[in-house]
Amino acid sequence: MDHPLQTSGPVGEVTPDPVTLGIDIGGSHIKAALVAPDGALLTNYERVVTPLGKPPDLIVDTISALIAPLGGFDRVSVGFPGATRGVTVLTAPNLGNDQWHGYKLADRLAARLARPVRLANDATVQGLGAIAGRGLECTITLGTGMGFALFTDGRPAPHLELGQHNAHRKHTYDQYVGHEALNRDGARKWNKHVLRTIDALRVLVNFDLLYIGGGNVTAITFALPADVHLVSNETGITGGVRLWDGVSPRRA
Template identity: 50%
Template sequence: MAETKSAKPRTQKHTTSKTTPARAGIENILAIDIGGTGLKAAIIDANGKMRTARARVATPHPCPPALLVDTLHTLVEPLIEHYPATHVSIGFPGFVRNNRVLTAPHLGGEGWTDVPLAQMLAERLGGPSVRMINDAEMQGLGAIEGKGLEFVLTLGTGAGTAMFRDGELMPHLELAHHPVSRKHAYDEYIGEAARRKAGNKRWNRRVEKIIGILESLVHYDKLWIGGGNASRLTFDLPANVATVSNELGIEGGARLWHPRSIRDSM
């Protein structure tokens, strides 16, 4: 039976000019969005404007650290040849702290425990300054307005989350692995595998339930929903919830170099 589609969820566009300017002297930033199904990269300027088209390749599976670095180097080499980048921003689908990967649930393979991925890629690229955060956080940097408590939910291979207060990134909570039902964590409840198994109609009901849980848990002023599956939402969103373009996972890389966007521990 054909599925009936309700009013299209609100989509809002943002530019990084709404927050404090990036550090002086930054012209070309290589922004990399690592996903469970695809690796994406582009050169952006200090305000998030795209200087090149977005390049993309499929994510290898399994994808241990050395293979990921090799694949990313091949992907970005044509970009940095024409637009040399002194700064690199990476969004990674896992728990990231101090530029090191602590977990990588969607990449499989061995060796993803306390991996200095930012350093590994910097050395491979010839020594640019590299910063790495969770991919939902980087997409959030491209979406937020910088006022009040803003929460980000990304719907893709898994479910990512990020929280910001007055434009500043807060400590990461890996809600993707928090139980949402007796048998499922967020990843298993609203991730891509769950959508394929349950079907879009049931999956939409699950996402609607999660929005209610997050509102009760966080009491956010605004919830931004991104990721590749945000376009599959069919129900009416609350007034303080909006979907955003998945391309913000690249454009948010500019804000990673803005003074107030991150804490000193990065």
């Protein structure tokens, strides 16, 4: 699969079985694990509370400390909760800090970890770990906010910050089906909001399959339509392997 992604850091000789460090940056937690080339987890998650509102360099420090127990790896994939382009963060609506705008996260991590790094939106990474790769597929993540990604025959479409788009009255989708809405409105009303969101996406996207991930999927109580599937949080880590399709850097 062809990815319009840039790689930060050293890329050495090809190795047949590269180990990927998958990092999932969320509005509540940062998670990391090592992943085999086939997408299988090689380690348990390491997890830490996200230092919201702190400078981006502190996130890099936090990740560096978090992954220390995991062992060696060849390359790094990062899922980020906002819009990214190449090595750079464009928006970080749920991390509480405007300093993220224009921050070259992939470059900073590559310099710190001495490994090549690829960066993408977290819903895109989760989708890559879940999709079948056929037809028009869509992923949403239900966590602090709502992430969104769209795929055509396995290839990511240009990223859309649907979570920041108006959903109902003056509420964005982040505010309509995000974690604060679940706490504010209760599970019953929140589930109705999620159902309405699925209906809206069906009209907007005409998806063949929709995958729902994120930490709040456990709060879903309605019967799922045949073309909607829940996916585990693991895909937010394991999908990072597919950012490297066709690229196999050597372990330093």
